[in-house]
Amino acid sequence: MAQAIRIKQASPLKASCHKCSLSNLCLPLAIEENDLDRLEDIVQQGRIFNRGEHIFEQSTPFRSCFAVRSGAVKTSIITEGGEEQVTGFFMPGELVGLDSMSGESYACTAKALERTSVCEFPVEKLEELTGKLPDLQHHMYHLMSQEIQNSHQLAMLLSKNTAEERIAALLLSLSSRFQRRRMSPTNFSLPMARNDIANFLGLAVETVSRVFTRFQNQGIIRARGREVELLDVEALQLVTRDSARQGG
Amino acid sequence: MAQAIRIKQASPLKASCHKCSLSNLCLPLAIEENDLDRLEDIVQQGRIFNRGEHIFEQSTPFRSCFAVRSGAVKTSIITEGGEEQVTGFFMPGELVGLDSMSGESYACTAKALERTSVCEFPVEKLEELTGKLPDLQHHMYHLMSQEIQNSHQLAMLLSKNTAEERIAALLLSLSSRFQRRRMSPTNFSLPMARNDIANFLGLAVETVSRVFTRFQNQGIIRARGREVELLDVEALQLVTRDSARQGG
DNA sequence: GTACGGGTTTGATATGAATCAATCTGGATG
DNA sequence: CATCCAGATTGATTCATATCAAACCCGTAC
Known part of the structure; x- marks a missing residue:
């Protein structure tokens, strides 16, 4: 000892x-x-x-x-x-x-x-x-x-994207970072609270919450508290590129 | 020679x-x-x-x-x-x-x-x-x-401030940068178009324009095209701190 | 087990800024 | 001098998201 x-x-x-x-x-x-x-x-x-x-x-x-x-x-x-x-x-x-x-x-x-x-x-x-x-x-x-x-x-x-686009982008960023660390890119636990996500992305907590449930209803993700599962990564990527589609 | x-x-x-x-x-x-x-x-x-x-x-x-x-x-x-x-x-x-x-x-x-x-x-x-x-x-x-x-x-x-606050902040930033270069901090010519300001600050051009005229009507600045004169720097600083006042 | 409380979700309403649509300005061009 | 055109301004309307308010969920403490 x-x-x-x-x-x-x-x-x-x-x-x-x-x-x-x-x-x-x-x-x-x-x-x-x-x-x-x-x-x-x-x-x-x-x-x-x-x-x-x-x-x-x-x-x-x-x-x-x-x-x-x-x-x-x-x-x-x-x-x-x-x-x-x-x-x-x-x-x-x-x-x-x-x-x-x-x-x-x-x-x-x-x-x-x-x-x-x-x-x-x-x-x-x-x-x-x-x-x-x-x-x-x-x-x-x-x-x-x-x-x-x-x-x-x-x-x-923050300056060009909607709430949905911002959150999709964050989820994808986290996903790829988990992947680089040899963890599941589709099944992970968010390290941060909704509040932090909202603050980081320049949104109200309520909006973050709503977008999460909207994505869930669309079958793009499943989220229970901090546990998140990305069910349709392509759809998420599509969300982030929506602005591009309209813009260009 | x-x-x-x-x-x-x-x-x-x-x-x-x-x-x-x-x-x-x-x-x-x-x-x-x-x-x-x-x-x-x-x-x-x-x-x-x-x-x-x-x-x-x-x-x-x-x-x-x-x-x-x-x-x-x-x-x-x-x-x-x-x-x-x-x-x-x-x-x-x-x-x-x-x-x-x-x-x-x-x-x-x-x-x-x-x-x-x-x-x-x-x-x-x-x-x-x-x-x-x-x-x-x-x-x-x-x-x-x-x-x-x-x-x-x-x-x-971009995530926390209103159009007025953003523009006031930009004007003050430019002002102090001109000052460091031994040029007038209150009387300068904007190097960029309204469009660039809008894009940079995540606003529509129209909004930038409106805020400029609003500031002008309040006697805070005088602006004619790219020529800008800051008439009331303190007021501008107050604008940028408004968010702080409410938040804290 | 029950009560507490932070974090989260859901709903109703308000609002700041975007968008759409004209009009205006001033410098460049013929 | 008239014309042109990009940039700037002004006005009317719309919309996404904030805000306000309430309920909910779940882990923790008593």
Whole structure:
């Protein structure tokens, strides 16, 4: 018993990227096998967060980016008026905090949507390392620009698409992300509440609820609480492209 | 005299960051005086674009980022359906193309809104250089995360704010950006058409027009075509905060 | 088991902005 | 100078979604 504790003390914070099952999704995917050690040197095995706990909070000093290891994370910004705007959902292998690399403090709050574990990358060390490993630097640029594109995509969705289109798009996005993680793309459990979906997509909760039931009545999905089954993926894709049909 | 010419010939494509009046806004602001040469080594003085000309086009091979030198640029993405979504406006000193650093091809189209000159930074060389200059690398991270934040801010505006709030926010954003460039913050000429504003803010042109006249009738602004005068900046700020007042 | 409460669903009504339809303006062109 | 045309404005009507209000569902606590 005392020994178990001892062992933990021996390498208390280091995570193993070599052994990590997410290495093909997360930062390791960018770098050579023999450079992995250097990444491991700077990674810290973060602690586990229970549902609802903050991983970091807006306006507190910015120290690290976090890779989701298991669970799910939601990021949001709070306005002066106290309103919340959900800016993203993050699944295992995805990096949270890239939007904060511009300043002294976090630009958003990150919250665990379920029991979640993360790996922590202190920025200073990360920047130092990316200066030495061009591939890693390149990958960081890649991730950040991806994040910009995602956000533009979201803006597009918000400004041009109907409630149904937005929700279909979200379901499909989640679906493909589950698939990349080798989970069922048609049968999954939403990590977030209706409320978060509504906020993220710029809708009222009631509207989200209504669209879910409408889709259900049309036989496109089956939804019971957070459990969702996509019965007709093609139909969903058709919904998202409806705007295109009319527009072009 | 002959000497002045000689100097120009010696570096036909090279831009002078040393002498550039935008050096306190653009990439040079990040780096030491004595490293400026290395930045100059990779910059190419781009050509001048007339109103409406493309600086780069979506889906064509991604080669470079561009700093606006004079004029103004609009970026937009085109959907499969052919719809356009304006994703941003760029003023002198700002870097265009950061959202494309993730892939082989440009993620958006950049178009000159007026007669515009740019400096070109080939990505390969830029990445190489940022690997050597930590300050420059840091600044790139800074710019990209800023871009993410901007985009989140836009998403927020689109999902939570009324037409009036969105337009007030845009006017204030432009105002402060003009100010940073030592131009009047209250008296400027909009580089973009109403149509672009509408598209960017997720509104119909008619709505933009109506809000402009409404603001005008309230004595908050004066607008004649693209010429705009902000008569009551505080009132504009109040408009943007109205949502906060009600929400919190 | 019963009571509680957050999250969700359903229904009725209100509303901001889109859409449709003219009209207007001002700069470019012959 | 008259014509043209894209962009901008104004007005009337429609519509998707917010809002308000109530009921429901289910896991948790007592």
